[in-house]
Amino acid sequence: MDKKLTIIELAEQVAAKAQTTNRMGELFLKELFATVAQELIEGHNVEIKSLGNFVLSEGNGADEPNVDFTPAQAVAEAVNQPFAQFTPLELSDDITPEQLQQLIEIEPAPDTPALDEEPVPEEPVIETPAPTVELEPEPEFEPEAVVEEPVKPVAAALSEPSESSEPSEPSESSESSESSEPTEPQAPSLNEADVRKVAKSSLLKGIVVGALGALLLTTLLWILFGPKGVFTGSETNKTETVTADTAGTQLATPAIFKASKPQPAEPKKEIPVIRDTVTAKRPLTVIARHHYGNEFFYVYIYEENKDRIKDVNNIAPGTEVIIPLASKYGFDPKDPESIKQAQLKSMELNKGH
């Protein structure tokens, strides 16, 4: 901008555009302008189609000649390319008679020329984008708008959506220092909210990480110490590891639950459930002798398996029975009193049948 090109620089650029040598460009320019000057001196106008017209005119006096240059349409449009989108605007169509009267009072109509040029700032009613952009720079509002963008969600949470449009009013330009003050207290509140959010999120993350760590630790403990009970249970033939209370529910519980509560599991003694099968050669008396040492204790086996034994003297071979613990029925296989009681129970059972 505001750079002055010499004839040599112009020749170089023309030669580059025309794809010829600089020498040819220089010769062309010298010959062209010499010819035009000579024609003007001879009193002839010069018309160059692609460039424009050079016309002789009278200047201030008869002895002061002048040359008017009128660029070609294409050249004029190319020069005015930055402002090509603007078009003249007739103000009379947009102005009401009252506004026009005010304009006439403010600006008395000049008399001498048919068309007079007036500077734009004298026209307050003009509604065009170009003057408003140039005359009303608002550098202070832009940073506020940038600051207010993150505040918008907070304002929306406070159910006051109309506040966002208030700071942008142009009437508050004189109160720009005041309007900037309310934004400052909002900024710390926003920061506190952010800090709280961050603290909450970090707390949640800590809880999740702790829970995962505890789960991992219990899994490791189960892997290290859990298999003991399993191995002991598998060593006994035809036995299962169940608690004394409920065998079915305890088997359904997951292994992790057992491992996470090792101390409550210890008082519950795992009592092996002994099962046996009645065959033709192994009736209940033989099974009782095998497990308790005395055949009379079959009455307790019968008591335990009443639901599956209809007739104690006629048990189908293949019937599987559970051998109860002696403590469950309160007898001692080695105690003679217990043996007597078993005999009495056997007699009563046979009487019934």
Place this chain on the structure above:
Amino acid sequence: MDNRQLLSHLTQKLGRNRTDVNRLLDALAAVLAERCGELDSIAVPGFGTFTGEKVNECVVTDSETGRRTLMPPKVQLNFTMSHVLKNRLKNELNPS
């Protein structure tokens, strides 16, 4: 001198055909538009100076009808002849 006469004169002086001279003229017009569009000026010794000038927006008032028109800003190409050319013209018009 019209465009055709100028072309024939330049082709004769430069020893080039009309196509080459036309291309040079188009190139000169393009450079003028480009440089003056950036508000630069081009000085041609002994002839004059081409200048790009920005004209601000203005209100043009017709005193007879009272109509006002807002003229948009524009960049226009101006030419100012050099003192050499002015003196030559003056001498040509007033030889004494």
